[in-house]
Amino acid sequence: MKLDYPDIEQIALDQELSISCKDYSLLTDLYQLTMAACYVGEGLEQRQASFELFVRHLPEGFGYLIAMGLEQALDYLEKLRFSPSQISALQATGIFADAPAEFWSLLTEFRFTGDVWAVPEGTAVFANEPILRVEAPLWQAQLVETYLLNTINYQTLIATRAARIRDVAGVQAQLLEFGTRRAFSPQASLWAARAAIAAGFDATSNVLAALKLGCQPSGTMAHSLVMALTATSGSEDDAFMTFHEYFPDSALLIDTYDAIAAAERLAKLVKAGEIQLTGVRLDSGDLVKLSQQVRSLLPDVTIFASGDLDEWKIAELKEKGACIDGYGLGTKLVTGAPANGVYKLVEIDGIPTMKQSLNKVTYPGRKQIFRKFEAGIIQGDRVGLITDSPQAEQPLLQIVFKQGERVQQPEHLNEIRQRTMTAVASLPTETRRLNHPQSPSIEISASLRKLTEKTQRVKTVS
Amino acid sequence: MKLDYPDIEQIALDQELSISCKDYSLLTDLYQLTMAACYVGEGLEQRQASFELFVRHLPEGFGYLIAMGLEQALDYLEKLRFSPSQISALQATGIFADAPAEFWSLLTEFRFTGDVWAVPEGTAVFANEPILRVEAPLWQAQLVETYLLNTINYQTLIATRAARIRDVAGVQAQLLEFGTRRAFSPQASLWAARAAIAAGFDATSNVLAALKLGCQPSGTMAHSLVMALTATSGSEDDAFMTFHEYFPDSALLIDTYDAIAAAERLAKLVKAGEIQLTGVRLDSGDLVKLSQQVRSLLPDVTIFASGDLDEWKIAELKEKGACIDGYGLGTKLVTGAPANGVYKLVEIDGIPTMKQSLNKVTYPGRKQIFRKFEAGIIQGDRVGLITDSPQAEQPLLQIVFKQGERVQQPEHLNEIRQRTMTAVASLPTETRRLNHPQSPSIEISASLRKLTEKTQRVKTVS
Numbered sequence: 062m063k064l065d066y067p068d069i070e071q072i073a074l075d076q077e078l079s080i081s082c083k084d085y086s087l088l089t090d091l092y093q094l095t096m097a098a099c100y101v102g103e104g105l106e107q108r109q110a111s112f113e114l115f116v117r118h119l120p121e122g123f124g125y126l127i128a129m130g131l132e133q134a135l136d137y138l139e140k141l142r143f144s145p146s147q148i149s150a151l152q153a154t155g156i157f158a159d160a161p162a163e164f165w166s167l168l169t170e171f172r173f174t175g176d177v178w179a180v181p182e183g184t185a186v187f188a189n190e191p192i193l194r195v196e197a198p199l200w201q202a203q204l205v206e207t208y209l210l211n212t213i214n215y216q217t218l219i220a221t222r223a224a225r226i227r228d229v230a231g232v233q234a235q236l237l238e239f240g241t242r243r244a245f246s247p248q249a250s251l252w253a254a255r256a257a258i259a260a261g262f263d264a265t266s267n268v269l270a271a272l273k274l275g276c277q278p279s280g281t282m283a284h285s286l287v288m289a290l291t292a293t294s295g296s297e298d299d300a301f302m303t304f305h306e307y308f309p310d311s312a313l314l315i316d317t318y319d320a321i322a323a324a325e326r327l328a329k330l331v332k333a334g335e336i337q338l339t340g341v342r343l344d345s346g347d348l349v350k351l352s353q354q355v356r357s358l359l360p361d362v363t364i365f366a367s368g369d370l371d372e373w374k375i376a377e378l379k380e381k382g383a384c385i386d387g388y389g390l391g392t393k394l395v396t397g398a399p400a401n402g403v404y405k406l407v408e409i410d411g412i413p414t415m416k417q418s419l420n421k422v423t424y425p426g427r428k429q430i431f432r433k434f435e436a437g438i439i440q441g442d443r444v445g446l447i448t449d450s451p452q453a454e455q456p457l458l459q460i461v462f463k464q465g466e467r468v469q470q471p472e473h474l475n476e477i478r479q480r481t482m483t484a485v486a487s488l489p490t491e492t493r494r495l496n497h498p499q500s501p502s503i504e505i506s507a508s509l510r511k512l513t514e515k516t517q518r519v520k521t522v523s
Numbered sequence: 524m525k526l527d528y529p530d531i532e533q534i535a536l537d538q539e540l541s542i543s544c545k546d547y548s549l550l551t552d553l554y555q556l557t558m559a560a561c562y563v564g565e566g567l568e569q570r571q572a573s574f575e576l577f578v579r580h581l582p583e584g585f586g587y588l589i590a591m592g593l594e595q596a597l598d599y600l601e602k603l604r605f606s607p608s609q610i611s612a613l614q615a616t617g618i619f620a621d622a623p624a625e626f627w628s629l630l631t632e633f634r635f636t637g638d639v640w641a642v643p644e645g646t647a648v649f650a651n652e653p654i655l656r657v658e659a660p661l662w663q664a665q666l667v668e669t670y671l672l673n674t675i676n677y678q679t680l681i682a683t684r685a686a687r688i689r690d691v692a693g694v695q696a697q698l699l700e701f702g703t704r705r706a707f708s709p710q711a712s713l714w715a716a717r718a719a720i721a722a723g724f725d726a727t728s729n730v731l732a733a734l735k736l737g738c739q740p741s742g743t744m745a746h747s748l749v750m751a752l753t754a755t756s757g758s759e760d761d762a763f764m765t766f767h768e769y770f771p772d773s774a775l776l777i778d779t780y781d782a783i784a785a786a787e788r789l790a791k792l793v794k795a796g797e798i799q800l801t802g803v804r805l806d807s808g809d810l811v812k813l814s815q816q817v818r819s820l821l822p823d824v825t826i827f828a829s830g831d832l833d834e835w836k837i838a839e840l841k842e843k844g845a846c847i848d849g850y851g852l853g854t855k856l857v858t859g860a861p862a863n864g865v866y867k868l869v870e871i872d873g874i875p876t877m878k879q880s881l882n883k884v885t886y887p888g889r890k891q892i893f894r895k896f897e898a899g900i901i902q903g904d905r906v907g908l909i910t911d912s913p914q915a916e917q918p919l920l921q922i923v924f925k926q927g928e929r930v931q932q933p934e935h936l937n938e939i940r941q942r943t944m945t946a947v948a949s950l951p952t953e954t955r956r957l958n959h960p961q962s963p964s965i966e967i968s969a970s971l972r973k974l975t976e977k978t979q980r981v982k983t984v985s
Contacts, residue, residue: 078595078735079544080710080715087731088709090701090740096729099748099769105755112747115831131542152732199751210704211712239552242672243861247550248542248710250673255540267669268556269549270632272612273540275554280553283668285868286561288876290660293567307561318879388761392861399705399858406747414750 080248082136086143087150088209093263094151097200098160100312100353101167108198111408111427113191114209116401124401124498125185125488127224127481128192130216131258132182132471134209135462138175141205143168143255173201177462180430182259182472183220183480184457185488190430191458192217192402192445205213215249218400219256224485225372226390228493229379235387237279238265239367240395253395259477266389274474280311281365281389287317298326312340312365320351321358323335328358342389344368349383355386367387376495380461413516424509425516430457431506439487445506542710548605549612551669553688555615559662560622563629568662573870573889575653576671578863581894582680587647588862589655589686589943591718592642592656592678594933596671597924598658600637603667607628609886635663640922642892642932644684644721645942646919647950649962652892653920654864654904668866674811679735680862681718683708686947687834689723690850690955691841695700697849699741700727702857715857721939728851736936742773743827760788766800774802774827782813785821787901790820804851806830811845818846825849838957872942875978887978892919893968901949907968 080088100106119126131198148168151157155241157164169277175197186192192213223236230236238257244250254270264279265271271278282304290300300322303311309517315323320343330336340363355364367389375388403425406414406443413425431443431454443454461468491499505513542550562568578648581588610630613619619626637659648654654675657664669881684697692698700719706712714733726741727733733740744766752762763775763785777785782805792798802825807814810828817826830838837850867885868876875887887904893905905916923930953961967975 071753078713079542079547080713080731082541084731085541085709087734088703088712089730089937090703090728091730091740092728092744095553095742095770095773096744096748099766100751101543103756103765105751105754108755109752151730154734154739155769156739159771161769180576203745203747208709211706211709214705215707215711220736222982241550241552242866243676243863245677245707245861246711246714247547247670247673248540249541249677249708251552252708253542266552266554268551268553268613269546271553272549272616277616277618278553280557282554282558283665285665286554287560288868288878289562289570289572289871290565292871292874292876293570294565303565304558304561307564307623308557308618309621311557321678334704364753392863396707396861397859399707399854401705401854404704406543406750409751409754412754414754416746416750469664522524 072204078298082140083144085137085208085315086141087147089204091394093204093207095156096158096203097141097167098164100200102161103115106167106198106200108199108410109196110202110406111194111196112202112206112404113407113428114193114213114402114404115191116188117403118401119188119500120398120400122498124492124494124500125187125221125223126217127220127260127484128180128184128186128213128217129182129220129259130212130214130252131179131461133212133216133252135177135194137208137212138177138205138462139467141171141173143171145169167200171201172465173205173461174198174465175201175462176460178458178466179461180457181459181480183477183484185400185439185484186430187442187503189424189503190442191428194427194458196427210402210404214402214438216252216256216398217402218258218397219253219395220481221400222372222394223257223260223262224481226375226388226394227482228485229372229376229495230388233386235363236262237365237387237389238262238267238391238394239389240391241267243392246396249395255474256336256486259474260481274431281340282311282314284314284344287314290482294372297323298330301327302330302336306339309337310339312342312363313338314344315344315355316345316351320346321354324355324358331359338362340387342364343438344369348378348385349381352384353382363387372495413512414423415513415516417517424505424513426509426512428509431455432457434487437487439501440488441502441504443506444509446508446512449506449508532955533663539752544602545606545737547599547670548603549609549941553618555666555669557618558665560626561617562662562665563626564623568660571658571659572661572664572868573656573658573940574664574668574866576655576675576866577867578866579865580858580863581650581962582862583586584957584960585683586664586954586956586962587649587683589682589722589946590642590646590648590675590679590680591677591682591721592674592714593641593655595714595924596655597639597673597929599670599674600635600639600667600924601929603633603635605633607631607770624928627660633663635659635667635928637663637924638926639671640920641923642730642919643921643942645939645946647901647946648892649904649965651886651965652904656889658889661819672864672866676862676864677713678718679864680859681715681857681941682722683720683862684767684856685719685724686943687848687957688856689944691834691838692850692949692955695848697827697851698724699827699851700724700729700856701823701851702853703729705854706857711857711892717936719856721936722943723843723940742775743802744776746776746779746806749776757828759785760792763789764792764798767800767931771799772801774804774825775800776804776806777817778805778807778813780938782808783816786817793821800824802827804829810840810847814846817846825852829853831855834957841894875974877975877978879979883886886975887966888971888974893917894919896949899949900951901963903964903966905966905968908970908974911968911970
């Protein structure tokens with residue numbers, strides 16, 4: 062009654078578990094490959110299929126999502142190949158023993174040849190709106206599901222949080238991404254840094270991410286430096302002065318022992334002209350009270366706060382009158398419940414399809430989002446078919462990949478950042494607020510409603 | 524009053540944001556490098572420092588943690604180097620303009636030369652117990668903080684969840700890791716698969732992860748295959764028979780339209796000898812009722828369930844009498860709130876240190892965990908100094924890296940899996956339960972208590 066267990070007697074082949082883009086063809090769920098083999102066997106692999114990626118519901122407490130991760134998705138589609146050694150590894154599993162021989166030649170010759178439609182990175186989207194559509198030969202469109210969901214789910218989550226945090230903190234606040242130690246793998250820290258900066262953050266402390274993204278890394282100092290210098294060479298002030306000598310632009314972390322005592326001593330040093338202090342960081346305690354006291358002691362110094370912050374805590378700090386100019390965000394930015402994007406077949410060979418499982422109904426057909434603005438504010442969206450015409454609305458999905466080729470060059474992070482800011486500014490107040498936010502109204506177009514009913518009926522009578 | 528903003532006008536240098544172990548030296552927070560430069564300037568870089576990695580509190584609702592990720596940590600320490608191009612990139616930032624020249628030669632010649640003590644992967648640990656200690660020249664021990672926390676925080680979280688799920692599901696259940704599409708980056712999906720299998724799962728659907736780990740990948744089929752084959756070639760049964768022809772050992776997904784109708788038709792096919800069905804999967808609906816009905820229709824077939832499952836839902840399904848033999852776990856396994864490990868300086872040049880910020884006190888000195896068992900069950904732990912002697916207790920931290928060299932070969936995943944099972948079996952009932960679990964009592968040894976008081980006093984009078 063049991064299926065065979067896998068054999069885990071063998072030792073890991075690759076202890077480091079790092080990842081190169083050359084690995085990505087195998088970064089997929091097994092069933093994508095078994096289904097592909099099945100399609101080949103049935104001569105269906107070249108049937109034209111359309112899959113759409115969307116979320117059924119927004120994450121709890123969110124009124125919108127900021128789409129992100131498309132760049133990594135397109136880069137993946139462009140480079141995707143199966144090497145001879147990857148094909149041998151698949152064959153060696155024995156799982157494909159009954160698969161048709163043509164399956165292997167298909168993998169050998171494979172490159173992604175389809176079209177992709179997507180909303181640009183930094184666009185606000187809501188539940189049941191397609192973020193991306195793949196139109197490609199059935200087996201190709203199926204194969205890429207896992208990676209596309211992986212990159213878009215995660216970066217969209219981080220971008221949305223980052224946009225909310227920027228919205229709450231205000232345009233003047235400095236927002237620093239400090240999450241690497243809590244990110245879910247080294248690569249997750251890179252993707253988090255990218256999405257955070259593209260959605261409004263100013264910098265990341267992650268050196269590798271910053272260099273890869275063409276940004277300057279940012280950071281202050283750790284408690285351990287104060288502890289180490291205090292233990293070996295004397296006072297906390299010696300630690301401050303020493304670090305400041307080498308990194309005069311860096312903020313000093315003042316709460317290792319007693320933040321106010323440290324600020325008082327620093328105020329004297331500033332007054333005496335012994336230090337040109339630019340910033341201090343508080344990482345514990347009552348940030349409202351402490352920041353107010355530090356501000357009165359060091360009025361010309363930038364005050365950074367960190368320590369398990371999120372958009373809620375920042376809103377609370379501001380409301381209570383904290384004197385904080387910059388925030389370092391880590392854990393709450395880069396981890397948590399995901400944006401649960403799904404990727405569903407909506408059409409094959411021109412025939413609309415939909416999943417009709419209980420409570421999981423999807424809309425059939427290839428769709429477009431039509432967005433209506435008034436004085437720059439979103440009035441509502443209409444989700445329709447690609448054949449529908451805009452009615453003084455803006456269609457959001459654009460073609461980004463055509464017959465296997467990119468339509469445009471990668472965007473600058475700054476362009477995406479600008480688009481995100483515009484997107485957030487276009488949201489109604491009730492969509493932006495943190496407490497019980499509400500998405501704008503999403504209408505289903507008459508033609509899509511009709512097609513949905515028709516597709517449902519076909520299935521019911523079949 | 525503001526610090527300079529970083530320049531994000533430039534385009535991303537590396538759009539794919541993949542990661543190689545050669546990148547890992549820069550996968551660190553900027554302050555690790557600026558502090559290192561400061562230590563070099565002060566001639567303190569070779570001072571012998573000890574840092575310990577631990578969690579202050581267990582994640583909400585957890586009674587224990589299963590330590591995991593050490594293998595990747597050791598692999599990192601072994602391979603860590605700075606290449607000339609990495610050093611140039613750091614210099615080009617301008618951040619280190621006032622850093623001493625010796626800093627650059629230190630990076631050039633760097634290899635990790637310290638000792639590491641750690642609990643073996645698969646060990647159960649509790650709050651305030653060191654999972655790992657690095658004893659190394661100050662700057663080296665500091666530099667590696669970010670990566671060590673990254674690997675151990677994430678894999679420990681996944682391993683703990685996987686162990687809890689195995690504990691609830693029982694030894695007979697098949698547990699499959701399906702989380703790649705929701706994992707926080709491709710590399711996160713690899714690390715999640717490793718940690719899940721090492722802590723008791725049977726397999727992963729992630730082909731790359733399985734191959735890297737030396738396991739067989741596992742999976743069933745997707746709704747899209749049923750939809751595609753139904754749309755192009757006829758009935759749902761045709762879809763089943765077709766897939767079964769190529770993958771006779773694979774379970775069939777039966778809930779695309781109506782799970783019970785599908786099971787009834789499959790039962791007829793089984794009876795007529797037209798299909799040698801091994802398994803079916805349910806991904807939606809009332810899993811208790813559906814699985815019971817499917818069991819009565821297909822008594823000899825393995826029933827898999829999936830769809831946003833976690834240990835709580837599995838416990839509920841079992842309590843309500845669901846007939847489920849295997850579970851596919853994704854989102855709830857691989858995402859969520861992290862294990863908030865921290866890495867704190869506990870000694871420098873033989874001088875014990877502790878952070879004394881409000882509510883964030885740490886224990887000073889190099890420590891050992893002494894665990895007391897009775898009839899194989901943990902009676903309690905005593906956290907003491909390394910100079911304390913065990914009192915009919917088992918010391919948990921072992922030396923794993925000595926003067927920059929691994930003390931032992933990497934472990935087989937199966938060894939770690941076995942250790943995890945033994946560890947969970949050794950936990951008291953109140954620690955294993957899902958509802959308000961309680962950790963065993965953790966005692967602070969007399970010598971550690973004394974040292975803590977002494978270190979606090981020193982600081983207060985200084």
